[in-house]
Amino acid sequence: MSDIAILTIGGTVIVPIQSEPDDASARRMRGRILERIEKTGARALIIDVSAMEIIDSFMSRLLAETARMARVMGAETALVGMKKEVALTLIHLGVRMDGVRTALSLEDGMALVSRGKGGDHDSRR
Amino acid sequence: MIPVAEDFGRDGRIREDLRLGRICLSRRLAVPVSTFEDIILARQRVKRLMVEMDFCTLARTRVITAVSELTRNIVVHAGSGEMTVFQSAPGSRLPLILCEFTDQGPGIADIFLALRAGYSTSDSMGLGLSGSRKLCKYFHIESTLGKGTRVIIAEWKTS
Ligand SMILES: Nc1ncnc2c1ncn2[C@@H]1O[C@H](COP(=O)(O)OP(=O)(O)OP(=O)(O)O)[C@@H](O)[C@H]1O
C-alpha cells in the first residue's frame, strides 16, 4: 500500500491514517512521524484514526509506542476520531493505551494537545 | 473442556452444536497465510463476507480483529498456515460464519498458559489468543507440540 501522508500545520504534526496499513507500512509510518517531529520541533502530534475499521493489538501497541516516543521528543499525542466499535473492541481485547489522549474530532484533538501543554507552553515562548 | 451447563441459552446451545459438529456448514473461501500482507487480505475477505451476510458493524469489528490476531499468530509463531471460512447455508435460520486457522508450526506446549492475557513467548503483549476468545461467540483451540495448531472462531446473529 502507499505511504501515509504526514502534514505539518503550525507546530502540529497531523497524520490521517486512510486505509489499513500492513505491519511494514505501520512501522514505516512510526519512523516518519518521529523524524518529522524531530525536524520541525513540533509540540503536538495528532493521529486521525477515523478511517480505521479495526485496530488490533499490534496497531494499538505501535500507536502507544509512537505516542511515548513523541512525548520524549517533546510532543503530546492525541488520537482522534476512533470509531466506537473499535474502542469497544480494544477494551474487550484488553488493550490499554496508557499515555495516549483521545478526542472525538480533529478540533477537539487540537484543543486537547495545546491545552495539555498549558502554562508550560507559554513560558517557553 | 469448558463447562457450558450454566449457560444453556440459545447461544449456549449453538456453541454445543458447533462443538459436536451438528451445524451444517459450507466452505466459502480459503486464504493461505504466510506474510504480513496476507493478514490484511484475510481481514478483507472476512469483512466482505460479513457485510454480505449483513452482520452489524460491532460484530464485524470484533471478528475481524480476532482474524487479525489469529492470522498474525500464524505468521509470527508458525511461519505459515491457512485460514478457511465456512458459512451456514444461505437463508438458514442461523446466519453464522466460522473461521478456522490451521498451521503445521511448533504447536503450543501449554494452552491454558497461552490463553492467559499477558502471556507471550515473543515479548509481545500476549493479548491475541485471550482477546480473540473474548471477542467471538465461539472459540476453540487445539494444538499438538511439534505438529501444529488449530483455532476456530464463529459468530452468529442474535435474533
Ligand atoms: N499458531 C501458533 N503456533 C504456535 N504458538 C502459538 C500460536 N499462536 C499462539 N502461540 C503461542 O501462544 C502465545 C500467546 O499468543 P498471543 O497471541 O496471545 O500472544 P502473542 O502472539 O505472543 O502476543 P500479541 O498477539 O499480543 O502480539 C504466543 O506467545 C505463542 O507462544
Ligand SMILES: [Mg+2]
Ligand atoms: Mg499474537
